[in-house]
Amino acid sequence: MKIAVIGSNMVDLISYIDRMPNPGETIEAPDFSLGCGGKGANQAVAAAKCGADVMMLTKVGSDLFGKNTIENLNNFGIDTSCCEMVDGMSSGVAPIFVDKNSQNSILIIKGANKELKPCDIDKAADKLKECKLIVLQLEISLETVYYAIAFGKKHGISVLLNPAPADPNLDLDKIKDCEFFVPNESELATLTKMPVDNDEQVLEAANFLIKAGIKNVIVTMGSRGSMLVNAQGVTKVPCFKVKAIDTTGAGDAFIGSFSDSYVKTLDIVHSMKVGSAFAALSVTKRGTQKSYPEPSEVQAFLEANS
Ligand code: RIB
Secondary structure, eight states: OEEEEEOOOEEEEEEEOSSOOOTTOOOOOSEEEEEEEOHHHHHHHHHHHTTOEEEEEOEEESSHHHHHHHHHHHHTTOBOTTOEEETTOOOOEEEEEEOTTSOEEEOOBOGGGGGOOHHHHHHTHHHHTTEEEEEEOSSSOHHHHHHHHHHHHHHTOEEEEOOOSOOTTOOHHHHTTOSEEOOBHHHHHHHHOOOOSSHHHHHHHHHHHHHHTOSEEEEEOGGGOEEEEETTEEEEEOOOOOOOSOOTTHHHHHHHHHHHHHHHHOOHHHHHHHHHHHHHHHTTSSSSGGGOOOHHHHHHHHHHTO
16 A cells, blocks of 8 residues: 655754844854755655655756765655655755743745655656555645646545645635544644634634545644544544653654554554554654654553543
């Protein structure tokens, strides 16, 4: 059961800070970590770590980061035969600041990710047609995202869209054919322009998307767990309580692990639980992909917390 991730890669430059400097001020930060990231690559790595057969469509720059990014994906057993290096462009990079409360603030510079075009989907069509699920985020052009959704519909492949980072220009009409739409609360608010301050409001906003045609909306709500809304009703999955050190990439961890479990079981609620466990373990360590747990750790964690 193959999963295709069509999306971004970034090099994460993570500074662990006591506070942000004021304009014109220089302050020392206690720690720094360099790692592979990008929402697409993170989701691909999370799924592959869970045991999925993953292929990735992404573009890297012809700088010192590009080769390393593809090597990193290869090391996780991800099929990179449709990944390309763009001559003369820099790779995507993400300066990230993690504060003392383990919360992150992220800047992204897309670089070569901007060059992933609809024609790249056509080039990879034969391989993509072997996939059961296409996973998308919004760190590549919207044109490519819409094309991938239409490709999925045409070839009977389910599509999961994680609308991150939030884009107010996302066209609801062009995403309504997604099987899964997986925003966090603020992304849900941006798209629906509705309040999401409590569970009732989240449900109302998610139902707005269901009425527009999306089959399943899964809202990730951090420490408040996740909520599945579809034509059958609403199901809340609580989150696992852990001591968070660094929440960077936790949403991607959930999506990658959920995708692996879903293509294997077709059980949405069970897959949300597995995704929550994988994401919970990831926030107990520093870094993005570096923090993703081994399947045996997830299994033991689920057994201990069921
Ligand atoms: O979701 C976390 C990711 O967002 C980071 O890895 C960073 O690269 C940005 O894409």
